[in-house]
Amino acid sequence: MGCPxxxxxxxxxxxxxxxxxxxxxxxxxxxxxxxxxxxxxxDHIPLVNVMPFGVCMSMANPMVAAATAAALGVLTPMPCIPATVSPWLPGAPTVLLGNMPALDANSILMCNWAGVIKIAMPGQMQMLIP
Structure with a gap:
């Protein structure tokens, strides 16, 4: 069975x-x-395709780093604004949608603030009928 x-x-x-x-x-x-x-x-555009994840806890995010420094080193999460400038990897290279590989559930997306974005639920499910 293939990946959803x-x-x-x-x-x-x-x-x-x-x-x-x-x-x-x-x-x-x-x-x-x-x-x-x-x-x-x-489909990786921040605030168009990829919505915020609540708050960000990455010290690579300048807002989190500044807030943490102001709090004397205590990690201070700040509102998430995804910084996803590169496409999802690897996609499904054998299935093209709009001349680009389709997105499957095994793909990941990298955020500039060191986050790895994964697909928790693909939006559709396959039912196995016995």
Whole structure:
């Protein structure tokens, strides 16, 4: 059985985020999976596709570093603003959506603030009927 295709409403989790976020997929590729717009590796735009994860706890984030320094070294989380400038990796290279690899549930996205964003729930489920 293959890896599930990712679509709109997929749940994402960042390694430095405090809460899960939802993947927003615009219907530009005109392809549906599970009745929702299907995602490709280029659906990585901050605040368009990737929503905030509550608060960020990464010291690589300048806002967190400044707040922590002001608190005399006590880690001080700050609001998350994803900094995802590169596409999802690796995607599904054998399935193209809009001339780009489709996004599958094994893909990861790197945040500039050292976070690793993974797909917790792909937005669709496969049912096995015995």
């Amino acid at each position: 295709q990712v679509c709109a409403t997929a749940t994402l989790q960042c390694s430095f985020g405090a809460a899960p976020a939802v993947l927003n997929v615009l219907p530009v590729n005109r392809t549906l999976t599970g009745g929702m717009p299907a995602a490709n590796i280029m």
